[in-house]
Amino acid sequence: xxxRALNTVWWSIRSLSGxxxxxxxxxxxxxxxxxxxxxxxxxxSAPHNTTAxxxxxxxTTHCSRVGTAVQALCQGPLLAENKRxxxxxxxxxxxxxxxVTKPATAPAxxxxxxxxxxxxxxxxxxxxxxLDAIRxxxxxxxxxxxxxxxxxxxxxxxxxxxxxxxxxxxxxAWKVLLDYCPPQPSRLLRSVSRKRDQxxxxxxxxxxxxDPRLGNRLSSEDWARKRQIDxxxxxxxxxxxLFHTGAVQQAMTRILHLWSVRHPAAGYVQGLNDILVPLLYxxxxxxxxxFSQLDRTTLPxxxxxxxxxxxxxxxxxxxxxxxxLQDQYVFGxxxxxxRVALLERIxxxxxxxxxxxxAKEQVTFMQFAFRWMNCLLVREFPLPITLRLWDAYLSExxxxxxxxxxxxxxxxxxxxxxxxxxxxxxxxxxxxxxxxRSWTEQDLSTLLSxxxxxxxxxxxxxxx
Amino acid sequence: xxxxxxxxxxxxxxxxLIGDSGVGKSNLLSxxxxxxxxxxxxxxxxxxxxxxxxxxxxxxxxAQIWDTAGQERYRAITSAYYRGAVGALLVYDISKRSxxxxxxxxxxxxxxxxxxxxxxxLVGNKSDLKHLRAVTTExxxxxxxxxxxxxxxxxxxxASHVEEAFVxxxxxxxRLVHKRHLASGDPTVAKSASGAVYQAGRGETISVGNLSHDxxxxxxxxCS
Numbered sequence: 001x002x003x004r005a006l007n008t009v010w011w012s013i014r015s016l017s018g019x020x021x022x023x024x025x026x027x028x029x030x031x032x033x034x035x036x037x038x039x040x041x042x043x044x045s046a047p048h049n050t051t052a053x054x055x056x057x058x059x060t061t062h063c064s065r066v067g068t069a070v071q072a073l074c075q076g077p078l079l080a081e082n083k084r085x086x087x088x089x090x091x092x093x094x095x096x097x098x099x100v101t102k103p104a105t106a107p108a109x110x111x112x113x114x115x116x117x118x119x120x121x122x123x124x125x126x127x128x129x130x131l132d133a134i135r136x137x138x139x140x141x142x143x144x145x146x147x148x149x150x151x152x153x154x155x156x157x158x159x160x161x162x163x164x165x166x167x168x169x170x171x172x173a174w175k176v177l178l179d180y181c182p183p184q185p186s187r188l189l190r191s192v193s194r195k196r197d198q199x200x201x202x203x204x205x206x207x208x209x210x211d212p213r214l215g216n217r218l219s220s221e222d223w224a225r226k227r228q229i230d231x232x233x234x235x236x237x238x239x240x241x242l243f244h245t246g247a248v249q250q251a252m253t254r255i256l257h258l259w260s261v262r263h264p265a266a267g268y269v270q271g272l273n274d275i276l277v278p279l280l281y282x283x284x285x286x287x288x289x290x291f292s293q294l295d296r297t298t299l300p301x302x303x304x305x306x307x308x309x310x311x312x313x314x315x316x317x318x319x320x321x322x323x324x325l326q327d328q329y330v331f332g333x334x335x336x337x338x339r340v341a342l343l344e345r346i347x348x349x350x351x352x353x354x355x356x357x358x359a360k361e362q363v364t365f366m367q368f369a370f371r372w373m374n375c376l377l378v379r380e381f382p383l384p385i386t387l388r389l390w391d392a393y394l395s396e397x398x399x400x401x402x403x404x405x406x407x408x409x410x411x412x413x414x415x416x417x418x419x420x421x422x423x424x425x426x427x428x429x430x431x432x433x434x435x436x437r438s439w440t441e442q443d444l445s446t447l448l449s450x451x452x453x454x455x456x457x458x459x460x461x462x463x464x
Numbered sequence: 465x466x467x468x469x470x471x472x473x474x475x476x477x478x479x480x481l482i483g484d485s486g487v488g489k490s491n492l493l494s495x496x497x498x499x500x501x502x503x504x505x506x507x508x509x510x511x512x513x514x515x516x517x518x519x520x521x522x523x524x525x526x527a528q529i530w531d532t533a534g535q536e537r538y539r540a541i542t543s544a545y546y547r548g549a550v551g552a553l554l555v556y557d558i559s560k561r562s563x564x565x566x567x568x569x570x571x572x573x574x575x576x577x578x579x580x581x582x583x584x585x586l587v588g589n590k591s592d593l594k595h596l597r598a599v600t601t602e603x604x605x606x607x608x609x610x611x612x613x614x615x616x617x618x619x620x621x622x623a624s625h626v627e628e629a630f631v632x633x634x635x636x637x638x639r640l641v642h643k644r645h646l647a648s649g650d651p652t653v654a655k656s657a658s659g660a661v662y663q664a665g666r667g668e669t670i671s672v673g674n675l676s677h678d679x680x681x682x683x684x685x686x687c688s
Contacts, residue, residue: 227562228535231486231507238504270485270507270535332540370510370541379509425515425528432512 124160127153131169134185135286138172146185152176154183161395162448164388164441171286174279177394178320180313192313199312203254206261225268229256236273240383241297243277247304248284251311252276258315259322266329271374272322278378278386279317283310321394324401328373336373339405340365346409346458354416361424368431372408380411385439392448403455410450473517473526477637478548479630480578482570483555484563485534488589491620492555493531496630501620508533511545520635521642527634539573546578551585551633558588558604558617559596567607583640585614585633592619 130152137145157176165173175181182191233252237243243252255276260268284291287306290299299307327335344365348355358365371379376393378386389407393400412419415434422430436443481489490508494500497514508531517526530549532542546552554570556563567586574582586608588599601617608615614636618625 224536228485235504235507238502238506267537269537270533271509274506274509329537331537333537336541366541366544367511367513374509379506425513428513 123156127156127160128166128169131172134188135169135172137185138188141189143186143189146188149185151185152183158395158397161391163391164445165391168286170387170391171282174282174390174394175313175317177397178317180316180320195316196309196312199258199315200308202258202262206254206258221267225260226257228270229253229260229268229273232256232270232273237277240281241295242284242291242293242299243280245297245299247299247307248280251307251314252280255311255315255318259318262319263322263326263329265331266326269329269333269374271371272329274375274378275321276314276318278383278390279314279321280310281383282387283313283317324398325376333374335401336370337366339373339401340369342405343369343408343412346405346454347412349458350409350454351413351416354412354420357420358427361427363424363427363431367428369408372411373404376404377407377411380434381436381439381444385436385441385444388441388444389448403451406451406455406458407447409454410447413450414447472524474523475638475641476526476528477550477634479527479529479551479553479633480546480549481529481531481553481555482542482546482573483534483553483587484557484560484566487534487555487557487560487563488620489531489534489553489555492553492587492589492618492626492629493529495620495623495626497529499623501623503621507535510538510541516630518631518634520631520638523638525634525638527630543573543577546574546582549578549582551583551637552578553585553587553629553633554613555587555589556599556604557590558599559590559593561598564588564599564604564607571611581640583614583633583637585616585629585636587629588615588617590619590621591617591624592622 130149133149134146134152137149154176157173161173161177172181176183180192180195181188230253233249233256234244236252242248252273256268256272259272260266281291284307287310288300288303290296322329325335327333328339329335344355347365377389381389393404396403411434415430418430419427481493483489485507490505490512491501493512493514494502494505497516510533512531513529514531515526515528517524519525530545532538532545552574554567554574556567558564571584574584586604588601588604604617605615607613614632616625616629616632618629620626
């Protein structure tokens with residue numbers, strides 16, 4: 001690899017990492033050593049023809065490229081020089097944030113010859129315009145117009161969503177990403193209408209559980225579920241009066257009931273109500289702007305038909321989202337146990353000194369990471385930040401549960417300097433109440449880039 | 465590593481809060497540790513933690529309190545926190561009969577997972593809901609007497625008897641420890657106890673059988 005190519009690799013990884021070069025510099029040898037221990041290939045046998053001008057690569061390809069690039073860097077003679085250069089770059093943080101979008105905004109092969117940012121933004125403008133057109137036509141019920149609009153490029157949507165979906169397009173984008181809305185607008189009306197009917201039919205059949213007059217016919221299991229849902233729905237998102245209007249509470253109750261009845265191995269588990277909040281909010285706000293005012297305490301009288309539609313949409317999207325997470329909610333919660341263990345293993349590689357400190361203070365990962373897994377970090381961030389986080393999650397399709405663990409790792413690493421200064425019990429208290437209330441999208445973008453890089457490196461190492 | 469003055473304590477006891485979902489465990493904890501009550505608090509996921517020191521019998525006792533989620537599904541996770549606990553507040557809601565009837569199940573949980581000498585206090589919470597009362601004070605008292613538990617009714621909302629509940633269980637534990645310590649007259653108990661303190665201060669297993677928590681030696685141990 002010539003020095004120019006290696007330089008490019010370094011800059012690309014740095015832009016992905018969103019962190020000062022020195023941090024990455026510390027990380028790289030650790031991974032290198034670890035991979036050697038795992039019997040992975042050494043840099044001598046690693047392909048050295050990698051370049052990181054690879055915005056043409058799909059995200060998965062990009063992962064492997066970053067991994068290889070890091071490997072190359074471990075051995076690269078220019079590492080020290082590049083590190084010096086990196087650490088003196090005052091504008092690094094700002095620059096990296098802009099570049100975070102780069103790996104994902106890969107519209108086509110054309111990137112080799114065109115300016116990457118230019119094509120990326122052109123592609124994104126086109127896609128968001130297209131989604132907006134679909135949204136408008138859908139709202140009007142204009143089948144003719146919908147049949148004229150071309151199919152949404154799902155792959156492109158995934159790539160762009162990783163960097164954040166504009167608020168106005170978020171609901172439709174999420175519905176496409178969660179396979180609720182077909183990418184072909186011509187099929188949209190029929191498909192969604194069928195799904196909504198199915199939902200309301202199922203809810204009607206569920207009358208047994210929701211109608212208290214039939215209570216004596218409920219099994220003890222039904223009763224326990226009903227009691228828990230009835231207890232938790234009023235305690236959901238207490239900071240937002242909108243979620244405490246009767247209509248929204250009933251909608252949440254029905255959705256949670258139906259999901260738990262249809263997934264008997266999991267049933268209803270506390271925290272599922274938290275996971276419902278981002279979906280409900282995004283879909284409500286899309287249907288009627290007044291829903292986006294979370295401090296509203298009443299809803300317009302004519303809102304009911306809209307609410308019914310949103311409720312059905314939310315149910316189906318929640319079902320798809322939870323498919324990858326069911327093992328978190330079944331007896332013994334093995335999915336959570338496994339992911340917390342994985343988080344610990346990752347952290348051992350990323351930040352061994354933090355792990356040593358936690359161990360010394362006898363703080364276990366389960367003590368703080370259980371909720372992170374169980375509620376997908378919904379409780380750890382303000383709602384707008386959660387929405388941005390979920391843009392990225394949904395763009396990861398079925399693998400987001402794994403990506404989530406890397407996000408948790410990045411989050412822990414983000415507060416490492418605070419944590420190593422604290423001792424028990426302040427350490428646990430800090431971890432239970434992370435100072436994320438004032439976080440901006442910029443903070444989250446940086447976090448996501450770190451998580452993306454960790455995932456790339458680890459999953460590459462595992463493959464080797 | 466400097467030890468702050470408010471970290472000075474003579475004894476450190478690990479306490480768990482258990483009981484059905486929605487009986488007010490988290491609010492009892494926040495009332496005791498921060499003097500806060502939140503009518504719209506979220507459900508507890510897994511476990512949450514808080515701490516506070518109190519003075520009793522001339523000793524400073526630091527309570528390390530683990531608040532557990534009430535839902536059955538979390539039992540596998542939460543029962544791990546019973547280990548090493550020297551006290552448990554078994555909370556029910558005086559306006560929800562089922563939460564009182566489930567006390568037996570919670571006692572079984574403790575029998576299965578906690579140390580057999582754990583000090584248990586039965587707590588009838590939400591005593592402010594007089595008009596909705598579904599369990600009388602006498603019933604609560606009788607049940608507690610029959611099982612050798614101490615008993616109190618509290619209201620996290622109006623703060624009545626919350627302080628008393630925690631101070632009482634901590635004092636009971638302290639006296640038990642003190643008695644055993646004197647009775648044993650064995651220096652090895654003190655030694656093992658100091659090890660236990662060190663561990664208890666970090667949320668690890670200790671034996672209630674060696675319930676002696678002289679913190680001074682442990683401080684030297686953990687900070688030297």
